Amino acid sequence: MRGRTAVLGLALAVGVGTVVHTDLVSAPAAVFAPAYDAVTQASLRNLATALQSYALLEGDLDAVTTAELADWGWEPHGTSAVTLWVDGTDFLVVAEDVRPGGTAFQLEGGEQGITAAHRLSRDLAALTGAGVDPGVLIVRGLPAVATGRGTDQA
Numbered sequence: 001m002r003g004r005t006a007v008l009g010l011a012l013a014v015g016v017g018t019v020v021h022t023d024l025v026s027a028p029a030a031v032f033a034p035a036y037d038a039v040t041q042a043s044l045r046n047l048a049t050a051l052q053s054y055a056l057l058e059g060d061l062d063a064v065t066t067a068e069l070a071d072w073g074w075e076p077h078g079t080s081a082v083t084l085w086v087d088g089t090d091f092l093v094v095a096e097d098v099r100p101g102g103t104a105f106q107l108e109g110g111e112q113g114i115t116a117a118h119r120l121s122r123d124l125a126a127l128t129g130a131g132v133d134p135g136v137l138i139v140r141g142l143p144a145v146a147t148g149r150g151t152d153q154a
Helices: 002-058 066-071 122-127
Strands: 080-087 090-097 104-110 135-140
Antiparallel strands (some): 080 090
16 A cells, blocks of 8 residues: 555656646746737837838839848847738738747738738748748748738637
């Protein structure tokens, strides 16, 4: 009886230790993810303003570069993965903080205005090519998934 109690107690201790260890590892991501998401959304709004300003002056976004966006006041954070599709004055942006717990957000804009930055499912972020490496990728032409404005809200 004492042997079974000791074995049961050991199994329980190992189980609790594993759960606590897992929670401790994921805790920083859970704590800081809202801050990462707020920064990503603010960056998207600033990027939309820079894109609209550029398009107003140049007529379209077909030749926009990250250096020109920096001239309009937008620079990506060192931990942001940003994919920007442009076609005329229309654009679609998917951005995500690459640190653990970061969420992908999408923003669309053009002559009809700008949608609010909204959260994407991980599957759509992978489908649209939003990478997990920091940096900016500018793609000419809108992707096939950009058929509806703000359709993948989570």
